[in-house]
Amino acid sequence: MFFCFHLFLTLHHPSKIWFNLQALDSNLSNLIKKNNELESLMGKLIQTCQQVEVNASHQESKLMEECDVLIDIIQQRRQIIGSKIKEGKTQRVRKLAQQISNCKQCIERSSALITQADQTLKESDHARFLQTAKNINERVSMATASTQVLIPEIHLTDTFDSFALDFTREKKLLESLDYLTAPSAPSIREELCTASYDTISVHWTSDDEFTVVSYELQYAIFTGQSNITSLCNSLESWMIVPNIKQNHYTVHGLQSGTKYIFVVKAINQAGSRSSEPGTLKTNSQPFKLDPKSAHKKLRVSHDNLTVERDETTSKKGHSQERFSSQSSYGVVGNVYIDSGRHYWEALIGGSTWYALGIAYKSAPKHDWIGKDSASWVFCRCNNTWVVRHNSKELAMDPSPHLRRVGVLLDYDAGYLTFYDSVGSQHLHTFHVSFVQPVCPVFNVWNKCLTILTGLPIPDHLEALEPHH
Structure with a gap:
């Protein structure tokens, strides 16, 4: 019956049946x-609940053990201090008993002498009085003069009250006893962190700062292709700085122009918790223009950041052909690069005739305008823009108002990229297997160029793959 009904529906409404079957x-x-x-979630909850039971039982057992240890310590200290009190009492009582005995002997001798002297004074027989008075008088005089010898030195101030049993601090400590938990996870404060070309100062905060015994800083190089979760689980790729006592630390010896991932771990006796990963990057290596390398018709500013053509010696009516073949008016940066990633910018100070790149x-x-295999440059000649290497040119079409050119060099990966820094426009990428150290080069035929160095690589360039 059902089969017939299904066959009936299939024959009469095949599309609806198929749609409903698919949806169901x-x-x-x-x-x-x-x-x-x-x-699966319920299974995890049950497992977690069981783990809580086990951990709580363990903590209760640990509490009993710790309290027993404290009680043992208190009993031991009570015995030790009690023994010291008994010993102090015994010493003092023994000394006082000896002094009492000495005093008793002195009193007995003095009392006997007093009795004899009193009897002599009462003697009515003058002859007998004279016979005994002289002897008694001498003995009384001697006894009076030798009182300090007869009576020993007595210390009435040593009453065993010069000590105190003050356990106020210990009582407060015992009253404040509580179970200790692992500190809460610290937070990396990226807005407080600073960087140079080879250092990064990491700052963080912690809600449980007073329960933290120490911090541990972990860091690793972070590339755009890295997966944060897998990187965090891969301990062999991390550098670790242990036993940090403050909430900041400066890492030295880093690669310039490189992004790093940082994790801070807060630690105490109960365990540890780690911060969320934070990414920070070093700046590019700073450099300035080398005035000694400048063409004699160029002027370099006092801060060695601006190069200007001496307009008094420039000639009118240059053509692109003459630009390509004539001597280059150039200056180099005072750094040679043989590894790492580097980024700098050139501000075009009204110049319509310039070249910049590396060599x-x-x-x-002075021959740094891409005429041979030793230089790679981006050039402007009046209204024409080109990139040039080994005398081969490729026309560019940037904004006619291009005023700021960014240069990104990755020596190890082998690429040199030019960008419009204001418009974030990619201009061109050279792919090169570098075999020698390179230096930044700048050529100016009119007006001036100013360089900005020691910059971090912009975020939008970090995310881009080099263009082929």
Whole structure:
């Protein structure tokens, strides 16, 4: 019967039947998936509940053990201090008993002498009085003069009251006893962190600062292709700085122009908790213009950051052909690069005739305009923009108002990229297998260029793959 009904529906409404079957099947699959997820979650909850029971029992046992240890310590200290009190009492009582005995003997002797002297004074027989008075008088005089010898030195102030049993501090400590938990996870304050080209100062805060015994800083190089979760689980790739007592630390010896991932761990006797990963980056290596390398018709500013063509010696009516073939009016940066990532910018100070890029250390002096295999440059000649290497040119079409050119050099990856820094526009990328150290180069035929160095690589460039 059901088969006939199903066949009837299939014959009369095949599309509706198929649609409803598909929808039901899809919804059923989703429900089964959700049910499986709930079962998995419930299993984890049950497991967590069991773990709580086990951990609580363990903590209760540990509490009894610790309290027993404290009671043992208190009993031991009570015995030790009690023994000291008994010993002090015994010493003092023994000394006082000896002094009492000495005093008693002195009193007995003095009393006997007093009795004899009193009897002599009462003697009515003058002859007998004279016979005994002289002897008694001498003995009384001697006894009076030798009182200090007869009576021993007595210390009436040593009453065993010059000590105190003050356990106020210990009572407060015992009253403040509580179970200790691992500190809450610290937070990296990226807005407080600072960087140079080879250092990063990491700052963080912690809600449980007074319960933290120490911090541990972990860091690793972070590339755009890295997965944060897998990187955090891969301990061999991390550098670790242990036993930090303050809430900041400066890491030295880092690579310039490189992004790093940092994690801070707060630690005490109960355990540790780690911060969320934070990404920070070093700046590019700073440099200035080398005035000694400048062409004699160029002027370098006192701060060695601006190069200007001496307009009094410039000639009118230069053509692109003459630009390509004539001597280059250039200056180099005072740094040679043989590794790492580097970024700098050139501000175009009204110049319509300039070139900028990099060149090998062995490139001919002042000839840094891409005419040979030792230099790679981005050039403007009036209204024409090109990139040039080994005398091969490729026309560019940047904004006619290009005023700020960014240069990103990754020596190890082998690429040199030019950007419009204001418009965030990619201009060109050279792919090079560098075989020598390179230096930044700048050429000016009119007006001036100013360089900005020691900059961090902009975030939008970090995320981009080099263009082929």
